[in-house]
Amino acid sequence: MSNNFTAVEVDIIKEMINIGGGNVATSISKMIGKKVHMNLPIITQLTYNQIFETMMPAEEVVKAVQLEVDGAIKGQFLLLVDEKNIIQFSPEDRQLIQNEELVNSALCELANILVNQFIQAIVSLFDVPLMTSVPYLAEDMFGSLLSSAYLEEFQFDDQVWIFKNEYWVENEKWDSSLYFVPQDGILESFLEYMREKGEI
Known part of the structure; x- marks a missing residue:
């Protein structure tokens, strides 16, 4: 992806991520009945070494739900969630965490809801065609x-x-991160699409 975005173009990309992420925070809050807020989204360019030094060790084993997005924006969402957080969505069933199949199903459903809320915010804001794939759960090193x-x-x-x-539930960090991996060149194509519509 190009480094040569104008200040206006960078602001549009930031707004897209911020609005989408804010919609996710609202959805989480409604699902668990607690206040949820989102830190300012991280939008930066790093080397792989910097990612693994500052965000998470490369060798840490995690579960991630992957969803593809297609349309005016193409790419992949990765939702990394500590499976213990699933209890927050079903506090009356503390046995849930002991059933791996139920946990995996809940993780996929959670990712499906959150990513589609993210996508819906972008669709509403920019009036662009977008669709997502069926969620897929993977477990591997980060x-x-x-x-x-x-x-x-x-x-x-x-x-x-x-x-x-990144999200916080009341005053505690909710151990989850939503990453977006755009297809190479797609953000440039998206911005060109916005120019053609007269949005920028």
């Missing part, structure tokens, strides 16, 4: 999952863009 996502979206540079939202 480094392998993130690297694979970038390779699948044809991004082969050592410098990669990170679009990440």
